[in-house]
Amino acid sequence: MASLGPATVGLIGFGALARQVVAALGDEPLRWVALVREGSSAKVPENVARVTVLDDLIGKRPALVIEAAGQESVSIHVPALMEAGISVLVASMGALADPEITGRISEARARSGASLIIPSGAIGGLDYLAAVSRLPDVKIRYRLKKPLAAWRSKLEALGLSGTKTAVTLFEGTPAEAARLYPKNLNAAFTVALTVHPAQFIVAVIADPDIDTNMHEIEAESAAGHATFRFANAPSPDNPKTSAVTALSLAASIRNFLGDGARR
CATH class of the missing domain: 3.40.50.720 (NAD(P)-binding Rossmann-like Domain)
Incomplete structure (x- = not known):
């Protein structure tokens, strides 16, 4: 190079x-x-x-x-x-x-x-999402899953720091997600910009069974069904960010x- x-x-x-x-x-x-x-x-x-x-x-x-x-x-x-x-x-x-x-x-x-x-x-597949985003029947879902350590303060506030099962902390629009989780939902808003004006739902999940930052994207349309999963190692300096x-x-x-x- x-x-x-x-x-x-x-x-x-x-x-x-x-x-x-x-x-x-x-x-x-x-x-x-x-x-x-x-x-x-x-x-x-x-x-x-x-x-x-x-x-x-x-x-x-x-x-x-x-x-x-x-x-x-x-x-x-x-x-x-x-x-x-x-x-x-x-x-x-x-x-x-x-x-x-x-x-x-x-x-x-x-x-x-x-x-x-x-x-x-932290994600990929944006070219595919952009390609199908204008189809009238497109449905896109995005889930952000991170280990409990990434959500420690939030879980403590909810009295769930010792949870043994996955906890959905948020489900809603990408704009609301970006406002509530400004340091965590950048990938969701990247998807939002890519697929605009298509609408999609964002979910934020604390999962005790994973040790990576996981992004899951599903797209269904007349063009087919695509699933993207990115299991990213957390940054050693900040577990809320993918390396x-x-x-x-x-x-x-x-x-x-x-x-x-x-x-």
Whole structure:
């Protein structure tokens, strides 16, 4: 594989996900710069420059910025970056459930021509889902199953921390799921954007019999019946996040910068 070249890549936040993305692209001669809060205790390695003001990140003119700091950071930073003509890869997909945020991003994209990149994250099969989403009879179901450890505080609040059977914590729309579980339902909203305007139901399940983060997607339509199951190992730094998520972001960065180099 050809080198991506010494492009500058920005990061919003430098928590576990950002660290894993940088590590996954450690063989590339990229220049990294991370935007962190003033006074943040985040440890930034020597190969990553540190800034605390958005204007300083914009001033570095990165080829791409990776949002890896949660839904609030999407609202605060992404429209401004895109107004400046800087393309952004959004990890916190649930933020796009807010029409006000998506409206601001759409307006910024229209004015600047910057790209909003949607990674597949912890799941796959999006090409199939997009293909069948316009069929009038399509029915799509998404279930997120995680070990009890990923839902410890929620289960304790419900008095179910010692449950021996699976517990359905939520069932409803992807927008509501993203609002209630902002750190867990990014994959569900990725599906929602892929299949729009088709509607589907999201279920969130705590399962004592699994030790992986499991995403199950079913699609029924005149085109057939498809089932996707992704049993992802939890991130060692954050059991609520799948380890493959950082690899997906790294692949998206490679694709974007590689395409840019060929244009």
